[in-house]
Amino acid sequence: MSGARHLYVHLPFCAARCGYCDFVTVVGRHARHGEYVDALIAELKLECGVLAERLETVFLGGGTPTFTEAGALQRLLRALPSCEELTVEANPETVTPDLASLLAEEGVTRVSLGAQTFQPHLLETLERRASPEVVRRAFYHLRDASFDNISLDLIYGIPGQSTSDLERDIDEALTLAPEHLSWYELEAKPGTRFTHVHGEELVRQAEEMEEYFERVVDGMTRAGYRWYETANFCLAPARHGARDLRSRHNLGYWLGRDYLGLGIGAVSTVGAERWRNTPRLGAYLEALTGGQRPLRDVEDLSAAVKREERVMLGLRLDEGLPLADATDAIDPRALDRLVAADLVRVRPANGAPPALVLTSRGRRLGGGVTAELLV
Ligand SMILES: C[S@@+](CC[C@H](N)C(=O)[O-])C[C@H]1O[C@@H](n2cnc3c(N)ncnc32)[C@H](O)[C@@H]1O
Numbered sequence: 001m002s003g004a005r006h007l008y009v010h011l012p013f014c015a016a017r018c019g020y021c022d023f024v025t026v027v028g029r030h031a032r033h034g035e036y037v038d039a040l041i042a043e044l045k046l047e048c049g050v051l052a053e054r055l056e057t058v059f060l061g062g063g064t065p066t067f068t069e070a071g072a073l074q075r076l077l078r079a080l081p082s083c084e085e086l087t088v089e090a091n092p093e094t095v096t097p098d099l100a101s102l103l104a105e106e107g108v109t110r111v112s113l114g115a116q117t118f119q120p121h122l123l124e125t126l127e128r129r130a131s132p133e134v135v136r137r138a139f140y141h142l143r144d145a146s147f148d149n150i151s152l153d154l155i156y157g158i159p160g161q162s163t164s165d166l167e168r169d170i171d172e173a174l175t176l177a178p179e180h181l182s183w184y185e186l187e188a189k190p191g192t193r194f195t196h197v198h199g200e201e202l203v204r205q206a207e208e209m210e211e212y213f214e215r216v217v218d219g220m221t222r223a224g225y226r227w228y229e230t231a232n233f234c235l236a237p238a239r240h241g242a243r244d245l246r247s248r249h250n251l252g253y254w255l256g257r258d259y260l261g262l263g264i265g266a267v268s269t270v271g272a273e274r275w276r277n278t279p280r281l282g283a284y285l286e287a288l289t290g291g292q293r294p295l296r297d298v299e300d301l302s303a304a305v306k307r308e309e310r311v312m313l314g315l316r317l318d319e320g321l322p323l324a325d326a327t328d329a330i331d332p333r334a335l336d337r338l339v340a341a342d343l344v345r346v347r348p349a350n351g352a353p354p355a356l357v358l359t360s361r362g363r364r365l366g367g368g369v370t371a372e373l374l375v
């Protein structure tokens with residue numbers, strides 16, 4: 001089968017900029033939402049040759065997709081090719097009953113809700129607009145609109161956070177019983193205002209990260225969630241019929257599949273090429289209004305780079321990756337050493353080809369183990 005089966009669409013608009021955020025975002029600009037959606041639809045037409053006939057997933061990320069003017073968002077959802085999993089990222093304060101119904105009626109199957117934390121003082125530090133109550137209400141509006149696949153995004157390592165704050169976040173997130181949770185370590189970019197304001201506290205938090213990660217993994221797995229990717233957890237099939245609740249879109253990235261990205265700053269990887277669209281709204285709109293592709297940075301991916309990425313991403317998954325996909329990229333002596341140290345395993349899988357997986361200890365150490373494996 002040829003063609004990319006995963007499509008990412010970037011909706012950059014946000015009501016305000018949160019201090020820690022480093023994504024491609026544009027504050028406000030209501031008057032341009034419709035024009036931007038027209039440009040996205042034009043870009044989709046220009047690029048549709050890259051896509052497979054049938055898509056597996058579409059992901060609308062941001063920015064704040066649900067801050068996009070409702071008519072424009074609806075037009076975009078109607079213009080998208082059909083797929084098996086359609087995810088939209090949502091900020092809690094934008095989720096009204098009307099918005100939740102609009103998403104459900106337009107075929108969205110999964111919502112990823114940016115909770116970040118349930119502690120008021122930490123939400124304030126992150127400069128978030130939603131209170132914990134608003135986060136909970138948004139979740140229930142989505143449930144009321146019949147969403148049965150909701151993911152929560154949470155962040156740890158926030159300036160001022162204590163381990164008991166984290167334990168409370170774990171409890172409060174579990175109380176909502178989402179199908180999926182992503183837990184991210186706060187990354188603060190050097191040189192930003194956020195880093196300047198919280199510098200010393202960020203250093204203290206960095207020292208606690210391993211402990212926080214351990215608590216998150218324990219809390220999630222004890223509650224019956226499958227730790228299927230370094231930062232991602234889903235309800236295990238045993239508790240949820242036969243449904244596989246992993247993010248199929250993100251699995252596409254982790255399995256090294258091709259994907260097309262539309263919108264400002266969006267990245268695409270197709271075959272041996274990776275390109276990134278201009279992050280500048282004006283330049284993007286101008287190009288597409290004139291029927292042209294937006295400016296892009298293009299990178300050629302060598303076979304060696306692709307193999308290395310396959311190992312780095314594949315080892316983030318609990319299933320690991322087929323040993324055959326890894327052999328050319330890994331150092332056999334390092335593999336022997338790491339197997340002896342109980343950090344890596346070569347798992348025979350019921351007649352399937354052998355797979356390379358990190359052990360539970362290896363997964364807790366994460367990237368360091370993978371880096372040692374690579375030649
Ligand atoms: C594209 S972002 C933003 C989605 C949405 N606008 C929001 O704020 O909820 C997706 C997720 O990345 C995570 N994230 C954003 N900035 C981060 C940072 N500096 N460090 C760690 N995680 C971050 C947040 O959990 C966020 O929900």
Ligand code: SF4
Nearest residue numbers: 014017018021062063
């Ligand atoms: S709302 Fe989300 S995308 Fe927008 S600035 Fe805040 S974290 Fe970034």
